[in-house]
Amino acid sequence: GAVVSQHPSRVICKSGTSVKIECRSLDFQATTMFWYRQFPKQSLMLMATSNEGSKATYEQGVEKDKFLINHASLTLSTLTVTSAHPEDSSFYICSARGGPGTSDTQYFGPGTRLTVL
């Protein structure tokens, strides 16, 4: 158990467009979902935390109007990168909490590689 999926796995878009990334917990209800970003050879950076039905909590320095997060159900969270620019090109990874293990255990999706031209 504890499978998290992400879609799409890879996306290439033009500068100025918006991109939506979906994160789903497939076999458990995720009480909380997290969105991370990782640049090449750098550490995971937490962008925001979201609970179903409430507004996301963004980490310091992350623009909430640029990275829109919707957590519509206990199994689905979406991240929309609005007006994407080349500097937004990165590996975006979601994780979900609420599966087997301790209450803090996070299970990661496979990630979405975003390239903005």
Place this chain on the structure above:
Amino acid sequence: QKEVEQNSGPLSVPEGAIASLNCTYSDRGSQSFFWYRQYSGKSPELIMFIYSNGDKEDGRFTAQLNKASQYVSLLIRDSQPSDSATYLCAVPPLSGGYNKLIFGAGTRLAVHP
């Protein structure tokens, strides 16, 4: 002081040896500790978690926790080239809500044949 610290490595070990990965944390009240493995270009995957002092074994992996020293380690026995990856230590902060995890920067392990 960073909340979770790891030596960035690379830690190079020969195939068949024991790899020892270390992590220190700053929050003395932390209760649970996680080890994740991340292959290059992939997302992290959970190896194991530990919340009691002492050792916890799972196959070739052993997590060791010493709360008095604020130290958690991961031992990999009989290291294989397929174990070559970055290993991330993670600890939930006592403050900050939503049970998020604070990740260390990771230690890169290279197992050479």
